[in-house]
Amino acid sequence: MTQNPTTRDLSPVTRIPRTGLPPYAVLVGDPARAATVAALLEGAEEVSYHREYRVFRGSWKGLGVTVASHGVGAPGAILLFQELADAGVRTFLRLGTAGSMKPGIGDGDLVIAEAAVRDDGVTRQLLPPEYPAVSAPEAVLALQRAAREAGVPHHRGIVWTRAAFQPGLIPLNAYDGAGLAAIEMELSALLVTASLRGLVAGGVLVVDGANADELVDENASFSTGGYNPYRAVVARGVEHGAVVSLQALRLLSEERRA
């Protein structure tokens, strides 16, 4: 039986092309944010868009770049990370949003992740929980340099990747006093995927409020009534984060060539 060429040339879940994607990538949760980042590229074109996985390619100051969205939640996101790696992407920076967990880290600020707590809901099913989720040091330094050069407020720290967004009955105080900087939902799965495959990954997160757990509406104790990432201060932070992540990819590519 002959195979349908379209199916053969596309990855099975995300339906991204198996070849031809630039090896440097910015990854975001929201498909609309992928378009926002792609709008900064020269010659941007949408490559594919299936489920939550929207992929663009273009060029940033001469560097070919892939921009892709992975949706909300690590179990779905890791499918994209793995299929991008299979397709030849070698350097990944996640540009996400996150809740602040530390005084002094405010709305619109960037948090550059040094490592992430692996509460992502998927990687514990793949390898023991003691395995660390760490950013590539060169990715941390490239993001930091890009943020400094852009003159945007930024911080470095450990991020809590947590599968459950909304609060439940279990108190969320396990990491009180641990100095975590921010909370989000996918980064540790990216860092682990990259480490297992010898690839480079990091993350820069735009703060869009306090930890969602602290924003619980008192009248509806299982909702996150105070959470609003659709504010101008967050959109400005995303613009900053987009430039910082693209510029960091460029720094990483220059470093590799040197």
Ligand SMILES: O=P(O)(O)O[C@H]1O[C@H](CO)[C@@H](O)[C@H]1O
């Ligand atoms: O804005 P993104 O990149 O999706 O990141 C954060 O926002 C979503 C929750 O609203 C989760 O995906 C979380 O990680």
Ligand SMILES: O=c1cc[nH]c(=O)[nH]1
């Ligand atoms: O995942 C997220 C994103 C924003 N704020 C949070 O508390 N969690």
